[in-house]
Amino acid sequence: MSYVVTSDEERREMLREIGVSSIRELYKDVPKEVFLNSPLDIEAGKSEFEVVKDLRAKAGANTIFDATFRGAGSYRHFIPEVVKHLSAISGFVTSYTPYQAELAQGNLQSIFEYQTEICDLNDLDVSNASIYDGASAACEAMVMCLARNKDTVLVSKGVHPHYRAAIQAYAFGRDVDVKEIDLVDGLTPVDFLSEQDLSGVSSVIVQSPNFYGLIEDVETIAKLSAKKDAECIQIVNPISLGLLKTPGEMGVELACGEAQPLGLDQGFGGPYLGFIVSSKKYLRKIPGRIVGQTTDMNGKPSFVLTLQAREQHIRREKATSSICSNEAHSALRCAIYMGAMGQAGIQEVARRCFNNAHYAMQRIVELPGFSRKYNGEFFHEFVIRTEIDVDTINKLLKQNNIEGPFKLNDNEMLVCVTEAVSKKEIDAFITILEKGAK
Amino acid sequence: MSLIFEKSISKHRCTILPKQDIEDFQVDASLLRKSEVKLPEIAEVDLVRHYTNLSKKTFGVDNGFYPLGSCTMKYNPKVNETCASFPGFTDISPNSDAEDVQGALAVIYESDVALSEITGMDKMIFQPGAGAHGEFTGLLMIKKYHHERKDFKRDKVIVPDSAHGTNPASAAMTGFKVITIKSKNGIIDLDALDKVLDDTVAGLMLTNPNTLGLYDPGILEITKKVHDCGGLCYYDGANLNPIMGICKPGDMGFDCIHLNLHKTFSTPHGGGGPGVGAYGCKDFLVDYLPNPIVVKEKGAYHFKNVSHSVGKVTAFYGNFLILVRALSYIKHLGSTGLKEASESAVLNANYMMKKLKETYRVAFDTFCMHEFVLDLTSFKDEYGVKAIDVCKRIIDFEMHPPTMYFPLIVNEALMFEPTETEGKHTIDWAVDVMLQIAEEVKKGELDFSKTPFTTEIRRLNEVEAARNPIVKYEH
Numbered sequence: 001m002s003y004v005v006t007s008d009e010e011r012r013e014m015l016r017e018i019g020v021s022s023i024r025e026l027y028k029d030v031p032k033e034v035f036l037n038s039p040l041d042i043e044a045g046k047s048e049f050e051v052v053k054d055l056r057a058k059a060g061a062n063t064i065f066d067a068t069f070r071g072a073g074s075y076r077h078f079i080p081e082v083v084k085h086l087s088a089i090s091g092f093v094t095s096y097t098p099y100q101a102e103l104a105q106g107n108l109q110s111i112f113e114y115q116t117e118i119c120d121l122n123d124l125d126v127s128n129a130s131i132y133d134g135a136s137a138a139c140e141a142m143v144m145c146l147a148r149n150k151d152t153v154l155v156s157k158g159v160h161p162h163y164r165a166a167i168q169a170y171a172f173g174r175d176v177d178v179k180e181i182d183l184v185d186g187l188t189p190v191d192f193l194s195e196q197d198l199s200g201v202s203s204v205i206v207q208s209p210n211f212y213g214l215i216e217d218v219e220t221i222a223k224l225s226a227k228k229d230a231e232c233i234q235i236v237n238p239i240s241l242g243l244l245k246t247p248g249e250m251g252v253e254l255a256c257g258e259a260q261p262l263g264l265d266q267g268f269g270g271p272y273l274g275f276i277v278s279s280k281k282y283l284r285k286i287p288g289r290i291v292g293q294t295t296d297m298n299g300k301p302s303f304v305l306t307l308q309a310r311e312q313h314i315r316r317e318k319a320t321s322s323i324c325s326n327e328a329h330s331a332l333r334c335a336i337y338m339g340a341m342g343q344a345g346i347q348e349v350a351r352r353c354f355n356n357a358h359y360a361m362q363r364i365v366e367l368p369g370f371s372r373k374y375n376g377e378f379f380h381e382f383v384i385r386t387e388i389d390v391d392t393i394n395k396l397l398k399q400n401n402i403e404g405p406f407k408l409n410d411n412e413m414l415v416c417v418t419e420a421v422s423k424k425e426i427d428a429f430i431t432i433l434e435k436g437a438k
Numbered sequence: 439m440s441l442i443f444e445k446s447i448s449k450h451r452c453t454i455l456p457k458q459d460i461e462d463f464q465v466d467a468s469l470l471r472k473s474e475v476k477l478p479e480i481a482e483v484d485l486v487r488h489y490t491n492l493s494k495k496t497f498g499v500d501n502g503f504y505p506l507g508s509c510t511m512k513y514n515p516k517v518n519e520t521c522a523s524f525p526g527f528t529d530i531s532p533n534s535d536a537e538d539v540q541g542a543l544a545v546i547y548e549s550d551v552a553l554s555e556i557t558g559m560d561k562m563i564f565q566p567g568a569g570a571h572g573e574f575t576g577l578l579m580i581k582k583y584h585h586e587r588k589d590f591k592r593d594k595v596i597v598p599d600s601a602h603g604t605n606p607a608s609a610a611m612t613g614f615k616v617i618t619i620k621s622k623n624g625i626i627d628l629d630a631l632d633k634v635l636d637d638t639v640a641g642l643m644l645t646n647p648n649t650l651g652l653y654d655p656g657i658l659e660i661t662k663k664v665h666d667c668g669g670l671c672y673y674d675g676a677n678l679n680p681i682m683g684i685c686k687p688g689d690m691g692f693d694c695i696h697l698n699l700h701k702t703f704s705t706p707h708g709g710g711g712p713g714v715g716a717y718g719c720k721d722f723l724v725d726y727l728p729n730p731i732v733v734k735e736k737g738a739y740h741f742k743n744v745s746h747s748v749g750k751v752t753a754f755y756g757n758f759l760i761l762v763r764a765l766s767y768i769k770h771l772g773s774t775g776l777k778e779a780s781e782s783a784v785l786n787a788n789y790m791m792k793k794l795k796e797t798y799r800v801a802f803d804t805f806c807m808h809e810f811v812l813d814l815t816s817f818k819d820e821y822g823v824k825a826i827d828v829c830k831r832i833i834d835f836e837m838h839p840p841t842m843y844f845p846l847i848v849n850e851a852l853m854f855e856p857t858e859t860e861g862k863h864t865i866d867w868a869v870d871v872m873l874q875i876a877e878e879v880k881k882g883e884l885d886f887s888k889t890p891f892t893t894e895i896r897r898l899n900e901v902e903a904a905r906n907p908i909v910k911y912e913h
Binding site for chain 2: 046078130
């Protein structure tokens with residue numbers, strides 16, 4: 001059961017050719033102190049049928065909710081069926097990083113198209129082929145901006161707490177000092193930047209829409225940061241760009257984020273897709289793979305991995321990052337999604353997220369005992385204060401096969417409403433909240 | 439082939455969304471996007487043809503032999519894809535309550551138990567996105583471990599010159615100075631190691647078997663020397679494939695490890711990821727792991743935060759759906775199958791090397807593990823044919839070339855890793871291809887600088903691509 005092809009007879013023939021009598025002899029360099037004398041303590045191999053049964057049972061032990069109001073960094077959206085089918089074509093699935101361009105023009109072209117689409121969505125000029133996820137993308141963006149005597153990073157507390165934990169980890173690695181900016185009414189205070197001495201600050205990291213769903217004044221933050229020679233890094237939900245002002249339009253030169261909303265399964269957290277996109281000035285500093293267009297020996301337009309002088313296999317300890325395998329297949333899937341939704345579709349999805357969330361918010365705050373915590377404009381998430389315990393609410397919702405909002409604390413919850421819930425489902429959600437309050 | 443943007447026609451689109459049932463809410467004009475959203479406008483049938491045709495121009499393991507050294511391009515079983523596509527796995531949020539995702543936590547827990555047993559570690563986690571990210575995580579933990587012990591002077595990480603490029607790059611990302619030591623006969627030179635070991639060494643990064651396919655017989659002495667000076671030993675598990683069920687990195691003296699589940703554990707490479715950088719460590723490092731870890735208590739699975747965690751390296755629990763594939767593989771192979779896979783990987787590599795070594799020079803002529811390296815210097819010197827020229831010629835035979843120009847310590851290197859999922863007939867065929875190419879080189883009738891001859895696109899201008907980068911389509 002090991003997908004080994006060779007028959008016993010062939011194996012004997014091969015050993016004869018090598019000139020040994022057993023495979024054991026080939027392991028002559030393994031010291032006898034470490035050579036295992038007993039089999040691994042792992043269950044005996046199961047048939048394919050039994051494996052499917054085992055894992056199907058595990059999948060069945062998870063709850064798939066009819067509707068969900070939980071986001072907080074992972075979002076349920078409609079995924080067109082065509083996305084699943086096309087991304088499953090085996091050439092895409094079973095190929096390696098396209099080192100041999102002659103054998104990988106399809107893969108390379110798909111990445112080039114992905115880069116273009118991410119640039120266009122953000123109104124910026126350069127995208128890499130992908131980073132592990134949104135959190136690691138934010139970290140790599142932070143690293144891109146580090147410079148001599150610029151070893152402090154300002155991070156808004158509106159940034160997803162998991163991303164902030166990752167930023168702290170990367171900063172520990174690089175011996176960078178992280179200062180977190182407290183929020184005022186859920187938003188990053190812009191006057192903070194004008195008042196501070198930012199001489200040692202390399203970047204200011206904000207998320208918009210932020211963790212609490214609020215739309216930050218990124219334009220002003222970018223302007224103030226630039227004035228003090230610090231880079232404003234915007235973490236952005238790419239779906240929101242079908243509606244909201246883009247990083248490029250706001251003067252941001254370095255943006256990043258999690259592209260899971262663009263056609264990737266929630267999949268218990270991965271695989272996802274981190275993107276990094278920038279103005280031209282970061283072309284040679286951006287980490288990871290980049291595909292470029294060129295011509296072949298006959299002058300035919302073609303695609304190739306380029307700017308590899310930044311990468312670990314060439315530069316080793318002087319590389320911009322150690323990333324090697326990235327999330328190419330997720331990028332392919334996002335590109336197919338962006339093609340399927342198209343210009344009109346992505347705007348509709350963003351619009352519907354906004355509409356559905358605002359409809360739900362209006363209905364909730366009409367209920368006695370529920371109010372909004374922050375006043376600012378939001379995209380598809382908002383914080384609700386409740387007099388009843390969030391756990392109690394979520395338990396009631398669960399009984400109706402609805403996944404309740406993300407619990408911030410006993411009396412505050414982050415409600416997410418995307419286009420993947422219907423008006424009927426939102427109304428059912430409201431009715432349950434209403435009942436719970438009584 | 440034309441780009442998707444060139445196929446875009448105004449108002450063409452796919453029909454996906456249901457009817458809108460909630461009215462438009464007003465958005466303040468200052469918040470609105472004003473620029474055009476330049477995504478393609480394309481009907482579903484045209485989208486399907488575009489990507490289907492791109493897939494035809496992408497060579498995967500399903501298309502043919504792929505002996506890319508150090509990448510372990512084994513067959514990716516289809517049953518794994520089935521298991522990873524169950525809605526109970528694809529349609530659950532990482533923010534769900536633990537009681538609603540017990541099956542997913544079971545996948546993480548069982549993978550941890552199995553991989554810990556295979557490697558001799560005490561705990562495995564799956565948060566890192568790929569191998570290099572596992573290295574990064576491990577080095578962060580090593581740094582934190584020394585710092586917590588107030589041992590701040592340890593700022594060096596030792597790597598051999600045969601190491602994967604990710605090793606020194608990850609060490610630099612974690613603020614360490616990289617000390618590269620020269621190999622001797624393809625393995626660690628113990629004298630060279632002695633010279634750099636002192637109380638400023640944080641650790642050693644090593645892959646064993648190494649990138650030459652050699653198992654270092656001095657491994658116990660190496661790890662002991664590092665431990666004796668207070669350093670930790672990190673195992674780069676990119677080359678685990680030949681040793682499952684044979685020996686364990688934990689027994690060799692390694693303290694922590696990463697595995698590339700997209701190599702040894704058969705999950706597909708996806709054209710460059712997603713992989714899983716499974717990361718494991720011995721008990722004394724568990725408290726430094728990225729949070730949270732999964733534990734089993736009273737018959738149920740729970741998340742638990744450890745006390746001295748380095749934080750997080752990705753937002754959630756890593757590439758979970760890839761982990762499902764790896765667990766499916768482990769369950770199918772079981773204890774005996776895993777060992778059989780390793781043994782066959784070693785058998786195939788030695789068989790292929792033996793059949794080639796009268797014609798090509800093997801860089802280190804001894805039994806190899808899962809891979810071996812050829813040195814084509816004589817081709818270059820005598821016939822002007824470089825390793826890359828041979829690789830491009832290989833493409834004409836619809837075989838993927840081996841890894842070229844790596845490891846760096848071998849000139850004109852070609853690194854072959856046939857893996858265990860290729861039969862003798864395929865290796866015999868590949869050997870015939872290599873022998874024919876050697877004949878062609880010696881005859882001198884072909885212009886090798888113009889290989890490959892049969893592909894639509896041939897020999898791309900990489901210099902031009904880097905000098906005047908075009909990294910997106912201009913509408």
